[in-house]
Amino acid sequence: MGLTQARIAIDAMGGDYAPAEVVSGAIRAAAELGVEILLVGDPEAIRASTPHPENLSQVEIVPAEGTIEMHEEPLSALRRKPQASINVAMELVKQGRADAVVSAGHSGAAMASSLLRLGRIKGIDRPAIGAVFPTVMADKSVLILDVGANVDCRPKFLEQFAVMGTVYSQYVLGVQEPRVGLLNIGEEPSKGNDLALRVHQALSDNPAVPFVGNAEGRDILSGDFDVVVCDGFVGNVLLKFAEAVGESILQILREELPQGVRGKLGTLVLKNNLRRIKQRVDHAEHGGGLLLGVAGIVVISHGSSQAPSIFNAVRLAKEAVDNRVLERIRAQYQKVAAPATDGE
Known part of the structure; x- marks a missing residue:
């Protein structure tokens, strides 16, 4: 049907x-x-x-x-x-x-x-805004959440973000086994502030989250992660920086293409390539974020x-x-997710 x-x-x-x-x-x-x-x-x-x-x-x-x-x-x-x-x-x-x-x-x-x-x-406890970023892998994207709904977070909030992000990645982005990461300043489990340490432990213990460890800033667009969780303060800075980088790339391409007849011929030859570049880096192509x-x-x-x-x-x-993202998150969270951490 x-x-x-x-x-x-x-x-x-x-x-x-x-x-x-x-x-x-x-x-x-x-x-x-x-x-x-x-x-x-x-x-x-x-x-x-x-x-x-x-x-x-x-x-x-x-x-x-x-x-x-x-x-x-x-x-x-x-x-x-x-x-x-x-x-x-x-x-x-x-x-x-x-x-x-x-x-x-x-x-x-x-x-x-x-x-x-x-x-x-x-x-x-708290909804999160999830934004899809392109990666260096042509047919792969990464979901970042939260990118602005919660400036201050407790560990249990980020744990819940990871559960919701996993469902979204599976059923909307089509990733059978999403790799979930925690944005941090180092790969080692011992790195980061108190929030990062507590979230790392919570995600490691939660069977509903396919957690693979910390993701450094350079890892976000590598394609090694399908979902990356962070608080809304860091996520919003990251989002706006990524948008600015995309706009800068498009502007540089426009400025560096030859002018005149040569430029028109070159642009014509590269038309499909330029269109694909724009689709990958222009934030307008993604439309915004889903409030999960x-x-x-x-x-x-x-x-x-x-x-x-x-x-x-x-x-x-x-x-x-x-x-049916709403129904899937509701069912997955209530049925499978482990009890949230105390996260005072």
């Missing part, structure tokens, strides 16, 4: 280029990915944002009032604006009218709204997302829905 069509609610008002770029990416996703799109936001602003309003017939517009601005404190803003676009989008999932939410708006607000309206999976641990599928995209990023964020959400 085939999969039912995924219904994705998109916060149309969230992000630096909303609603125009969000709407553009959403319309493309509806046309190419076989998903139903619910655009949540100000109907007039959504209709005015596209030069081809006839394309809006491919999506459903769900009215909302206002958005959470980047400078606002998430919890107080969510309470002041119960009909803000991110709140309405989360409510659609809670009511069963949508299978997932995509937002390029205030990431703190998206996380807080998901916790308030959807709650956590039983047994998970909440009782719903939530993709948090970059605040600077334009149409291609929104399209890929919808693709990411669809993959999570189609592969």
Whole structure:
């Protein structure tokens, strides 16, 4: 029996280029990915944002009032604006009218709204944002979590991240036997601060985690690991540094290609190679990160997302829905995972 069509609610008002770029990416996703799109936001602003309003017939517009601005404190803003676009989008999932939410708006607000309206999976203390990085191996990626949801972590949080990352790697990334690593300053089990030492022991003792040891910074993109866990402070720095490196590589390629006729001929010859390079290093190709641990599928995209990023964020959400990530994490964690460490 085939999969039912995924219904994705998109916060149309969230992000630096909303609603125009969000709407553009959403319309493309509806046309190419076989998903139903619910655009949540100000109907007039959504209709005015596209030069081809006839394309809006491919999506459903769900009215909302206002958005959470980047400078606002998430919890107080969510309470002041119960009909803000991110709140309405989360409510659609809670009511069963949508299978997932995509937002390029205030990431703190998206996380807080998901916790308030959807709650956590039983047994998970803190959700984590998982981001997929390319590696030097052409057909292999690595999942890093947490990349920003939790600045301060206890050992049991990272243990839970590892369990969730293992499930995601298996069922979405297609890795039969994921190799899980702990980001650290050395390979030896004795290296690192108190948090790293305690997490290393917890992961070694947990039968639900195929833990292979510490991963140094140079190992992340080597292809030797499928999942790497860290706290959200380090993970967010790592994420933004990796994005900057990708942008720098693309900029250097543009600058170093010969100009004039020679340049055009060279670019034509290398067209397929350049496209593959862009797909591997451009963060827009990955769409954002999945918020693992909440009782719903939530993709948090970059605040600077334009149409291609929104399209890929919808693709990411669809993959999570189609592969039943939520149900698998819930079942795996409750059935298989060992009791969490005390982790005071």
